[in-house]
Structure formats: C-alpha cells, structure tokens
Amino acid sequence: MKNLIPFFxxxxxxxxxLSKAEITSWYRIQEMFHFQSVHxxxxxxxxxxxxxxxxxxxxKFGIKDISAAPIxxxxxxxxxxxxVFGGLLFGxxxxxxxxxxxxxxxxxxxxMMIYGVxxxxxxxxxxxxxxxxxxxxx
Amino acid sequence: xxxxxxxxxxxxxxxxxLSASPxxxxxxxxxxxxxxxxxxxxxxxxxxxxxxxxICSIAGAGAKWDYFKIDWKNQLxxxxxxxxxxxxxxxxSEVIPGSVSPQISPxxxxxxxxxxxxxxxxxxxxxxxxxxxxxxxxGFIIIVLGGFLTGFGARWAGGCTSGHMISGMSELQLPSLxxxxxxxxxxxxxxxxxxxxxxxx
Numbered sequence: 601m602k603n604l605i606p607f608f609x610x611x612x613x614x615x616x617x618l619s620k621a622e623i624t625s626w627y628r629i630q631e632m633f634h635f636q637s638v639h640x641x642x643x644x645x646x647x648x649x650x651x652x653x654x655x656x657x658x659x660k661f662g663i664k665d666i667s668a669a670p671i672x673x674x675x676x677x678x679x680x681x682x683x684v685f686g687g688l689l690f691g692x693x694x695x696x697x698x699x700x701x702x703x704x705x706x707x708x709x710x711x712m713m714i715y716g717v718x719x720x721x722x723x724x725x726x727x728x729x730x731x732x733x734x735x736x737x738x
Numbered sequence: 739x740x741x742x743x744x745x746x747x748x749x750x751x752x753x754x755x756l757s758a759s760p761x762x763x764x765x766x767x768x769x770x771x772x773x774x775x776x777x778x779x780x781x782x783x784x785x786x787x788x789x790x791x792x793i794c795s796i797a798g799a800g801a802k803w804d805y806f807k808i809d810w811k812n813q814l815x816x817x818x819x820x821x822x823x824x825x826x827x828x829x830x831s832e833v834i835p836g837s838v839s840p841q842i843s844p845x846x847x848x849x850x851x852x853x854x855x856x857x858x859x860x861x862x863x864x865x866x867x868x869x870x871x872x873x874x875x876x877g878f879i880i881i882v883l884g885g886f887l888t889g890f891g892a893r894w895a896g897g898c899t900s901g902h903m904i905s906g907m908s909e910l911q912l913p914s915l916x917x918x919x920x921x922x923x924x925x926x927x928x929x930x931x932x933x934x935x936x937x938x939x
Contacts, residue, residue, distance in 0.1 A: 606780055607815040611822020612829065614773045619830040621766035622759075622840045626862035631846040633922075633929035639763060644903055646767030647774070651908025654775045665781045674783075676896065676906070676913040686895025687902075687917040691924020693887030696880045696932060698862065700899045701786040701892065702823060707861065709824030710831040714867045714881065721885025726790040728886070729893040730805035736894060 615706040624707050626698030633695050682738040759838050774904050782815055785901030786823075787892035789816045853937040876936045884928075895920070 621643050622628045632640040657663075658671045665671050694700060697718055699707065704722065707715040729736075760766075774784040791806065792813045799806035839858050850857040855865050864871065871877035892898040895917045897906060903921070906914020 604815055604818045606776075607782075607818040608822040608825070610773055610776055610780075611819040611824075612826040613769070613822075614819075615823040615826020616830055616834075617761070617766055617769040617773070617826075618823075619827055620759075620761040620834070621763070622861075623766070624827075624861060625840045625842075626867070627840050627842045627846065627850065627857065628760075629925070630850060630929055630933075631842045633925050634846055634849055636843040636845045636849075639760065642763035643766045643770070644899065646763050647770040647904055648907045650768055650771035651774050651904065652910060654771060655778070655908055658775075658778075663779075665779050667781050669781070671778050673909045673911075676911050678896065678913070680913065680916055683895050683913050683916040684920050686891045686893070687920025688891070688924040689887045690891030690895055690898060690917075691921040691926075692928045692932070693884040693889075693891060693924075694899075694921065695925035695928030695930075696884035697866075697888070700888070701789065702898075702900055705786075705789075705820045705823040706827035709827030711828070712861070712867070714869065714872065717872060718881050718885040721882045722889030722892075723790050723793060725886040725889025725891070726794055726893050727799060727803075729890045730791075730794065730799060730803040733805060733894070 614702065615709060618702055618706050619710070624699070624703035624710075629694070629698035679738050682736075685737065760840065770904060771908070774900075774908060780815075783901075784905045785897050786820065787889075787898035787901055788813075789820045790889055791893060792816045853933065855937070879936060880933075891924075 618624050623640060623643060628637075628640050631637045655671065655673070663671060699715065699718060701719075701722065704715050704719045708719060758765075761769075777784045791808065792810050795806040795808050795810040795813075796817075800808070839860055842858065847857040850863065855863040857863070865874075866877045866880050868877075872881055888898075892901075895902065897914065897917060899918075899921060902914040902917040907918060
C-alpha cells in the first residue's frame with residue numbers, strides 16, 4: 601500500500617500546478633478558445649517539448665523506471681475514427697464547461713461541489729461509452 | 739502583507755514567483771512535464787480520463803460491460819492520484835494565501851458579459867456553476883450534457899488533454915496529435931458558437 605504514496609503527491613502537485621496556473625478556470629478556457637490569450641496554450645504546449653526531450657534523453661542514457669525496466673512507450677493502437685469523433689465530442693463539452701478531468705477533481709477538492717455534478721456526468725458518459733462502444737466506429 | 743527580506747514562509751509566498759497569479763507558463767509547463775515524467779518513472783502514465791473507467795470498474799460496471807472488466811486492483815494508483823488532485827485543490831484554497839480571480843483579457847470579459855454572465859468573479863460564472871445555475875436550461879446543458887460529452891469523448895478517443903496532449907504528444911504519437919487537434923476544434927466550436935446560442939435568444 602505504501603508504494604501508492606508517491607502517486608498521491610504526484611496528484612497533489614499536479615492539482616496545485618493546475619490551480620495556480622489557472623487552467624482550472626472556465627474564464628481561462630473561454631479566453632483560450634476565443635484566441636484572446638496564449639497563456640493556456642503556452643502552458644500545455646510548453647510541456648510537450650520538455651516531455652519529448654525527457655523521454656528521448658532517458659532512452660538514450662538508459663534511465664530505468666523503479667521496476668528497473670527501461671522507460672517505454674506503448675504505441676497507441678486502433679484507428680483514427682475514434683480519435684476524431686471522440687476528440688470532437690470531448691472538445692465540445694470542454695468548450696462548454698471549461699473543465700477537463702484533471703480540473704474537475706481539483707475544483708471538487710477546492711470545495712466547489714457543483715464540479716462533483718460535472719464529474720458524475722462525465723462518469724455517466726464513461727458508462728455510456730462502455731455500453732455502446734461496440735456500435736461505434738473506431 | 740508586508741513583503742520583506744529574509745527567509746520565512748510568508749516571504750517565500752509573497753516574494754517569489756509562487757505568488758504570481760497566474761503562475762507563468764514557463765513555470766507551469768515544466769511542472770506538468772515533470773509530473774508526466776515522474777509517473778513514467780513510477781512505471782505508469784499520465785492520463786486522467788482513464789480514472790473514470792477505473793471508478794466505474796470498481797463500482798461493478800464490469801458485471802454488465804466488458805469495457806469495465808479490468809484489473810482495477812492494479813489501477814488503484816489512479817484513484818490515489820485523483821484523490822491527490824483533490825487534496826492539491828484543497829491545499830490551494832485553504833493554505834496558499836492570496837488566490838485571486840483570474841485576470842483575463844478585457845476582450846474575454848466583454849464576450850462573457852455579452853452573454854449575460856458575470857466575468858472576473860472567481861473561477862467560473864456563478865450563473866452556470868451553482869445549484870441554481872444547474873436548474874436553468876443552459877446550466878443543465880453545460881454541466882450535465884457537457885460533462886457527459888467530455889467523459890464519453892475522452893474514453894472514445896482513448897484519452898483527454900493529459901493523456902493525449904501531454905503524454906501522447908510527448909511520446910510523439912500521431913493519434914494523440916489527431917485527438918489534440920480535434921479537442922481544440924470541438925472546444926472552439928462550442929465556445930464560440932454553442933455558448934452564444936444558449937444564452938442569446
């Protein structure tokens with residue numbers, strides 16, 4: 601059980617960063633989608649080159665994870681239709697309520713209970729996907 | 739609060755970049771990348787929408803649908819992680835002093851107010867994000883239908899912004915680039931066209 605503790609601190613750190621960078625704010629998301637500021641884009645997209653570099657360097661220098669396996673990437677399988685349709689639906693919701701899953705949990709933790717309703721709705725969407733996925737194009 | 743010299747928690751909070759509101763992108767971006775890499779080092783992967791699958795699985799949805807027949811005991815780290823997210827949120831609201839309302843662009847303020855919503859008061863407009871708001875047609879659509887779309891879409895696409903935009907793009911996975919572009923297209927459509935349709939009649 602205690603090997604789960606690092607994940608708590610990773611989550612707490614991430615939640616603090618999301619909050620202090622104001623990624624959790626509906627207003628910031630509207631600002632982003634109206635292209636009236638680069639702040640949210642810059643936060644998300646600056647993480648990517650650093651992530652790319654970190655992964656490449658760890659492979660080059662043979663850095664291992666805690667189970668002594670090399671840091672490996674699982675290539676994504678499946679077609680592009682799931683990415684396009686799922687992505688568009690995700691985005692439609694995101695533009696309406698301004699919260700991806702990370703901010704949903706974080707704001708609930710801040711005491712904004714209405715985000716619990718948002719989370720429950722997302723869980724309902726997850727259930728619906730599980731129920732309907734065999735009828736959906738992937 | 740007087741900002742002074744010398745090391746103390748108060749001075750750390752008020753003198754450093756940590757008191758900036760918001761944290762600049764060159765602080766937040768690397769922090770996000772660091773979290774992503776830390777999880778890789780722990781043998782896992784940053785992708786928060788999969789927590790919804792784990793939660794449904796723990797709740798027994800696997801009895802009815804294969805998608806939730808997963809080894810959730812091996813995925814408990816995700817539950818611990820999202821509890822951590824909540825704790826992080828609690829920490830910010832209770833412990834870190836001086837959290838202010840986001841100072842968004844005046845153009846955004848104008849756009850939001852044109853919808854009849856309050857801008858610059860807290861994190862989100864109370865007209866939508868409140869129990870009263872939930873009982874309005876717009877609030878219900880935004881929170882319940884919007885939330886449903888986000889949960890459904892993320893699982894269909896196999897990830898959300900953390901899974902595709904952060905992890906997937908850092909891994910140079912083309913499906914994640916496709917997903918990320920579609921996230922942004924979908925969001926631009928609902929933010930610029932559907933929200934006005936909901937509020938301007």
